[in-house]
Structure formats: C-alpha cells, structure tokens
Amino acid sequence: MTASPLISSQLDVRQLGINPNHWYVVAQADEVKDQPVGVALWKQAIVLYRDSQGHIRALEDSCPHRFVKLSRGKVVEDELECAYHGWRINAAGECAAVPYLAENQKLPTCKIRRYPVKEQDGFIWLFPGNSNLAETVAPMGLPEWNHLNYIGSFTVIDAEAHFSYLIENLMDMYHGHLHQDWQAWADPVLQELEETGDRVDAHYMAQNYYRIDKIWSVSQLFFPHLRRLHPDPLDVSYVYPHWKSRLGDDFKIYCLFCPVSPTHTRAYLVHFTSLEAFPRLHKLPTAFRRFLKNRLFNTARGLLQGLVVQDVAMIEDEQQAYLKNPERRPHELNRALVSVQRLIRNQAMIQVTSRSQSDWDEALTEFSS
16 A cells, blocks of 8 residues: 555654654663663653563653553562562563552553563663564664774763654764864765665765774864874765664764654764774784773763764754754755655655544644654
8 A cells, every 4th residue: 555645745754653662772781780861752651661580671751540650660579569569560561569568459450561572782682563573673783892802981861852853963964064073074975775574774985084903193173283184985875763883994873763752862873984994903812902991981072072062952942943843854965864754755755654533633644643
C-alpha cells in the first residue's frame, strides 16, 4: 500500500514520531547501578534497574497500583519496590508482593509493560516497539568502545528540539563555520550522496590540519596562523535512528539518539581517537594498553562539550522559529538534508503502510503527536 498525496503532504518532518522498531540508547551503562533510574523515550516513561546478577531490566515507570513512578522506589530482592505503598513489581512487570495483603485476598493480576533491553558497548539500548521484532534488529553498536587501539570520550546532548533538527545538524558539514575554534578541519565539499534502505551516507572532502602521529599539530587549533591543511575524507552517515562519522583514519564520532518528545531530544555524542598510527604501541603488553586506554578515557570531553553548546543553541533557535510559524520553510542548499528528511518520513510511514485505509487518520494522528 502506498500513501496518498494528501497523507504525504501531512507528514511534516518536525511533527513525525520515531519508528519504535529500532534500538535506542537511553542511558550510559555506568548510570544504572544499584537503584532504579527513570528515563524517557518518545513520551514513554521507563524505569531501568539491575538485578542481583547485574543484568539490566526495563519496565514502564508506573506502579500499577496508583500509577506513581517506580523510579522513586528502590530495588529489593531483584524487584522494584514502590515508594508509595511498598508494592513490589518483578522483572516481568507483574505484582509480586503487597505488604498489607490480607489472608483472604489474592495478589492483584495487574501488569505493566516490560521492554527489551540490553547493555552493549558501554550503553543501555532499549527497543520500544514490537518486542517480537527485537531479536531481528541489531543495535548499531560501537566496536571501538572496547578496542585497545581507540581512546573514547563522550558527552550528553540535551536539546529542546525535535530530533530531526539534531540529525540534520550532524549531517550538514557546512555548518562547520560555527565551530571554527573547536574543530580540526575546514572547507568541506559534498562529493557523493547515497541512500540505501534505512541509511543515508554523505561523503565530503575536507581540509584537515591535525594528525594523530604529529601530536604538536593540536596547537593549530589555538593558533590558526600555524595551520597546515591537507585533504581528508569526511564521511557522515545517518544509520536510522543514530549517526556516525569518520574523519580520515584518525577520528570516529557517533551520536546515539534518545528522542524524548516532539520538542525534546537527548543523545550521547561519542568520540574515538585511533592509535593505529603507533605500531610500536600495539606490541606492548595488553594490560598496559588497557591501562592507557582507561587512563585517557574522556580526555576529549571538553572539546565535545564546546561543540555541543554551540550546536544546541542553533537547533533550539530553529525549533522556536518553527513553533512560531510552522508554515515558514528554510532555504536549504545541502541536498544531504533532503535525503535525511526523506528517510525520517519513510521510517514513519513504515508503521502506517501496514494498516488498512480506514486506519490512515488514526495513524497520522499517532505519528504527528
């Protein structure tokens, strides 16, 4: 079934929801310890916690008794104990105990939603869609997270804006004009654009002035008159619903999305510096290399935070301009962003094209709210 022109015209990218049948990142693994943690993913309140074996669990953040947040409670014997009346909810989302249950009463049969969740590559990945599909879809993953030849850093993006503004920002390398004091490259040129399935790949050529095997070159970031440019490929990809990039052979960056609502987006920006240019380092004992990797973890965090502050200001301005006048359209020249918007629409339509024609109005309301 294909969408009618009327339906297509109503699919305003700034109002579309997510395709829930993907893995989203809702927390960094170290954020979830021995007590429950509340998170939100596309208007769904979710509580995360660990059982006694350290396994991550995810439930609807709502006690079935009085609908207060379970994340306000605590973990007791692998179950969530509600702070209000002490009801206990097990990992299946079922009521497991009521402290004041009378002898002639049975446990309530109420149940809350359980979400597929996994811990991988330093982050907590959650599947908010059809749980039967969870094992058929793989998280994007960060193979560099545990690799000894990569030094990682990350920071959080928290923007009062629709997720489309953030992914457009990340795919548009021409906005590097904003970051002249924070980034090690300049003058990008879009050379090739590919759209395949659930991804968009944009291949730029940029002028880079930093080389990992010449540590002194980092000084060029602070002294522009010293910069010595050389061409490097700059590849950025929207692998729905996340983003990744690569600058030459030295740097890789990921952005792991957690859209909270139509006007609020959280994400984790993760940067990796490659040590592949130091072959002698690879011959050192594994224990020392792991120590070095851990010791240098998050050394680029300040740089990332500087970039994020600038970007968030821009995309929040865009969101506010849209809210004031939704009919006003920007004058876009980067064709990569046209491809990005097409992918967002296609992912939204995946959910509605499987429905009968009589369900179109309901489906449009769902994806526009």
